[in-house]
Amino acid sequence: MLHTIPAMAPEILLEKVTLEALSALALGPPDHIHDIAPLEAALPLIAKAWGLPEETLAEKTKRLERGKNLAAENKGGVPGEPLLECYDGVMIADLLWALFRTAVRLEKKEERQAIYDAAVLLDDGLNLQSFLLKSGERSAKALRTMFRNVVREDDPKERDIVCGKASAFVALLHAHGLAKTA
Numbered sequence: 351m352l353h354t355i356p357a358m359a360p361e362i363l364l365e366k367v368t369l370e371a372l373s374a375l376a377l378g379p380p381d382h383i384h385d386i387a388p389l390e391a392a393l394p395l396i397a398k399a400w401g402l403p404e405e406t407l408a409e410k411t412k413r414l415e416r417g418k419n420l421a422a423e424n425k426g427g428v429p430g431e432p433l434l435e436c437y438d439g440v441m442i443a444d445l446l447w448a449l450f451r452t453a454v455r456l457e458k459k460e461e462r463q464a465i466y467d468a469a470v471l472l473d474d475g476l477n478l479q480s481f482l483l484k485s486g487e488r489s490a491k492a493l494r495t496m497f498r499n500v501v502r503e504d505d506p507k508e509r510d511i512v513c514g515k516a517s518a519f520v521a522l523l524h525a526h527g528l529a530k531t532a
Contacts, residue, residue, distance in 0.1 A: 357448075357451070358445070358448035360396060363400075363449070363452065365410070367393060367472075368389075368393065370475070371389040372414065374389070383421050388470075389471060389472070391464045391467070392449070393407060393411060395456060395465055396452050440523075442473070443520055443523040446472065447520045449465050449472070453509075454509045454512075459502070465501075466498065492519045493523065496516040497516070499512050500513065
């Protein structure tokens, strides 16, 4: 069976990262608002990497500020937001792959590092490892290693090459995720 790797639209990626930050704010106590800093830092970089309109970023930032204000007042989640969505392994892999592809597009090492930091936070928070078959753990480790290589690589062509190689590991993660849910 051939598995294709979906390319998450940048607008959807921006929305998912926003919702994960809002969900974390809804779950955490007021003194942990700073824990979402990697996700908050990723938003403008996602918009920059994909050339999204400033209005799109402004809307996400406004929602996040509202969530931070409510969290500071210990009032829980933002009313009307679809918070605490359940992700399966395939959905987590798609999200991480979209962040990987975003990092490849960024020129500055610091920006790629910020996207990587957001990906690590999401990987830990959404717990990709719990969705993997034992043999899928190697693919996840390889993908994380390649992501770190993208962060370090200054040459855009070399980042594209690493991205191409990494797609095979994302396909394996999809296969393991599909096998576990079948």
